Amino acid sequence: MTVLSSRIDTASAEFAQARESMLAALGEIDAEHAKALAGGGGEYVERHRSRGGLTARERVELLLDEGSPFLELSPLAGWGSEYTVGASLITGVGVVSGVECVIVANDPTVRGGASNPWTLKKSQRAGEIAAQNRMPMISLVESGGADLPSQKEIFIPGGRTFRDLTRLSADGIPTIALVFGNSTAGGAYIPGMSDHVVMVRDRAKVFLGGPPLVKAATGEESDDESLGGARMHAEVSGLADHLAEDEHDALRIGRRIVARLGHRKAGPPPAAAREPLHPGEELIGVMPPDLKIPVDPREIIARVVDGSEFDEFKPSYGTGLVTGWADLHGYPVGVLANDHGVLFGAEAHKATQFIQLANRADTPLIFLHNTTGYMVGREYEQSGIIKHGSMMINAVSNSTVPHFSVLVGASYGAGHYGMCGRAYDPRFLFAWPSARSAVMGPKQLAEVLSIVARQSAARKGRPYDEEQDTLVRQMVEDRIEAESLPLFLSGRVYDDGVIDPRDTRTVLGLCLSFAHNAPVRGTDRFGVFRM
Template sequence: MTRLGTTVDPRAPEYAQARTAALERLTALGAELAKALAGGGEKYTARHRGRGKLLARERIELLVDPDTPFLELSPLAAWGSDYPVGASLVTGIGTVEGVECLITANDPTVRGGASNPWTLKKALRANDIARENRLPCISLVESGGADLPSQKEIFIPGGALFRDITRLSAEGVPTIAVVFGNSTAGGAYVPGMSDHTVMIKDRSKVFLGGPPLVKMATGEESDDESLGGADMHARTSGLADHYALDEHDAIRQARRIVARLNHRKAHPDPPKARDPLHDPEELLGIVPPDLKTPFDPREVVARIVDGSDFDEFKPLYGTSLVTGWATLHGYPVGILANAQGVLFSAESQKAAQFIQLANQRDIPLLFLHNTTGYMVGKEYEQGGIIKHGAMMINAVSNSRVPHLSVLIGASYGAGHYGMCGRAYEPRFLFAWPSAKSAVMGPQQLAGVLSIVSRQSAAAKGQPYDEEADAGMRAFVEAQIESESLPLFLSGRLYDDGVIDPRDTRTVLGLCLSAVHNAPVEGARGGFGIFRM
């Protein structure tokens, strides 16, 4: 076995500095995550509990198997927007009766669980994950429908939610809806289109139009129960497949539905794996506070793969990109990790070959980002950096094995694309609090704008305002810095969550287990033309 050693010294000043910075970032992250956990706040949480109802995460906790993890996804959705952090929806992957499921739960303490534009984006991302990985989808529903003031951003694209439910069913992916309260207007189609629907006595209310709307539209007088109550849907309309007496009974029945699905993973679970030889706690001290300072990504690999065992591919060629084979929680993986930030022609060609090999062997790929992008300059342009970078991006684009991405440092420019950024549809993408991502670094971007402005002034024969230039550069640098941080990017669902570096192995293990619910099959040919 090729076991990775380590040069990390926990007593070194630079390690202590990096660890301190990491802990400060984690504290700030924790404060933002607490906002999502708080939902609508104490007032609305107390009101909800006063009605004898469980909170969204309490429902999930009862639904999943005891002592099993729940991997929450996109918890920071809507961060930095006008809407509450979390987007009034909880999504994630949990095990129910031994079956890995994609679970969504409306948070009724936030405007009654109403959906805003970020709720929609988060729900659609959850549906993508369920479809790609063939995970049964369980919806814990309690929502009054769209947040009406923002309907212009929800109504037209929102139809994709119902399209997804029917497509999941058509592809043999089970869908289950458990209705805990209101499921009105367009939301009525969630239980209406799901394979299995559970409703609760005196609690579930499912109708296209509530009594006020019916009165306005038809003049008919009606009440909630006769119009859309659980008893009516169980006895008269037939919409309710299962009739529960209370929330606990509804969750029990949902678990029994999953137990009877006869759902089987495409690949069996691997045997128990060996832990890394090196302490994952040390991941906090590996990434320097200043991302311009290089670090060896093998130190990260050594703390996340089984037994710290890593067989490197082309170790002497294209050395600013580390590639190699390992197992993670027993699952085989091919790893691509940026070493010195910049991607040259050799690294691009090496990556393309490695990705093709992974596809030949049906091995998932893990991308560990710390790149400033592809190298620029006359020498490199003449050497073919465009066609070689395109070769790498071509390979990533047309690869068919599951991809997982973790942004651990910088992820700038086209390097973000070549390392399988969000637009290249990795099955899962997470970020460390140390990560940054943008078209380029703040100083570089501000400098480019300054140069262009100077050239424009010179071309017009006008004097250049140095004071205004300094102000512009400072403003642009601050703007780009704020827009490249993990909280900003995660708020826009450009990742699936910002994670504690020490949890990386666990998170990736859960993701690898999830992707093996679907067949893992690589491309056999099928790549575009590689320009040589």
């Protein structure tokens, strides 16, 4: 393979400025992560502890194999909304008894673990990851059910959570529920639809309607234990498969259940991994604060792939898109990476062929986004840019090898689609703090609206207010800039998390390992390519 060299001058003023900007952005992200880590805050955490309960994060930590990694997903869900950052739920992938599992844990310190609209999006994304990568799913349950004031937003789509659990089971993907406290109303169906159920004695309560609702509906007097206690479900209803003495015992039983699953990875194992020749620490200064400045994506690739070795494909053709073959943590991968520029017809043709080749070779694909989209203009429309971009999007849409996307810079317009954005079902999608994603850049979008308004005034024979135009353009530009930031997009679960650039190799290595729980197979079936 060809070993990539580097032209980055870590002693330059440009590198120092980029590094300082990235560290400042990471500081903002860390401050928001801290809100998720705090759960419902000190008062509610202490109240939960006083009742003898472990926190949700303690439960996750004790469930995992000692010293093993846990890749938390969607930690910023709900950011910018009226709900707590993190959406009262922890999701991620970790190793339990040697098996990579998707873990979903209610945080009872946040409104009793009740589910709001962002909780729903976050939990359903976790279910997608379990299904796509064929990993067992473990639910650590303690939830009061739906957050009632937001019921109109979650009642209808919330049913999908239960449907997805049954589909995982039907597809042979194990589902396990460890119930630590209340699991009421719709939440009762989480253990009800799981393959394996563990309940904690004297603490777990699972019922469709609690004593007050039963009294109101039927007039019947009942208590928590006889209506839905762990012992009743273990001895009478049969809903509980295991009765745990306490929370630690429930986690122990959960680990033993996973150990007995007989889980085997279906994908090929990795070869021996080699560290890149160029330090990943330098990724902190790769992206300039001004995303209009081009960045050679080979500088990123050289700090992510094994041995910094990269066999480039078509290096002299469609140079705005770098494509080639490498290994990452021992797994063969194909890489598609933008240099910030627009995508022309040549780049689209190159990507289409490369994606087809990756599918022939059953090789996963990594997309590093930094593009403003496909080229526009009379010359390019007449030369068929729509056809060319459609070919690339067709190839991405129908490719069946695992895809992994990282937004490192700009990811605008249909370029976001062609580079396997969220709507194209990448196995995982992460963003650097430097990333921006929207229909188009803020300045361009504001300019388009200004032109349309100016033309409308001219058609009606009305004078155009230039001062008002300036104010509106600035307002639109500021709004679109705010809505293209990683915090905004991550808050809406449009990515799986905002990561430190220095962690890119580790995160992608973990995700490749997760994906190899399922078969890694390409396809030769694509839609009609409009040549």
